[in-house]
Amino acid sequence: MLMSDILDANAVKVLSGCTSKKRLFHDLGALAEGVHGLDPTVVIEALIERENLGPTAVGKGIALPHARFDGIDEVCGMFVRLEKPLEFDAADKQPVDLIFALLAPVNAGVQHLKALALVSRTMRNADICAKLRANSDVAALHTLLTATETNQAA
Known part of the structure; x- marks a missing residue:
């Protein structure tokens, strides 16, 4: 599985006015619709x-918010970079500014897990995260996320 299989170039966004998880999920719902x-x-x-x-x-x-639900045919992702970090109840108490959401069919099984593993591996890369935080251009963000394509999934 490749990152470009799950992350459409139009599913990358930079948000400046997001003030809560609820607002973020509404923004992700709108992005999933568009x-x-x-x-x-349903997404929210x-x-x-x-x-x-x-x-x-x-x-x-x-x-890495993720969900399975009916009405979707394949695993898809959305990436959002927040200009102002948001409290997200993280174990390390750090606010969140990089969000990669995954949506999957209820019966996705292994595909959902492979996608989650791929996204997790990508987002654990400190160099990629630093570059994502330093960039506001959505095309560049998409390129950064898909540039290190790999077929290896956990």
């Missing part, structure tokens, strides 16, 4: 439901 044609209400509810199980912040300013 890029993937998904029902934003699925992300909130998953977040209620436990925070998806993984530390070092990164969050």
Whole structure:
């Protein structure tokens, strides 16, 4: 699986006015509707439901919200860089500014796990994260995320 398989160039955004997780999930719902044609209400509810199980912040300013739901045919991702970091209940107490959201069909199984592993591996790369934080151009952000394509998935 390649990052370019799950991350459309139009699914990358920089947000300046995001003040809460709820606002972020609404922005992700709108992005999912615009890029993937998904029902934003379903996306928002699925992300909130998953977040209620436990925070998806993984530390070092990164969050990987993800959800499975009906009405989607394949795993897809969205990347958001926040200009102002947001409290996300991370274990390391650091606010989040890099968010990679994954949406998957209920029956995605291994594909969902492979995508999550790929995104996690990419976002653990400190060099990539530094470059993502230093850039506001969405095309450059997409290129940074997809430039180190790999077929290896955990």
